[in-house]
Amino acid sequence: MENPTQKKGSLPKLYCNIFGHSYEVTKQVTHHVKEYKCKHCNRELTTYSNGNLVELTPKFKEINTILNRIHSSKQARLKNRTYSEPSFH
């Protein structure tokens, strides 16, 4: 018995292999860090601290959530005083 939904799943990946991924920004974490998702195969990437794109693993999602929280609170604090940025290495 054939399952048509299974066949459908391989098409977006094939499309990406030929034309490349079509990433769109799904989340602005900080000014420099963003999360991306491919419209065709749903592959997720994020900006790493060195500016390169890396696979968005659960670990990076966690880091980005923390970064975003710090970024938001920093934006609020900046109005009052300067605040030194903690490093995540």
Ligand SMILES: [Zn+2]
């Ligand atoms: Zn893709």
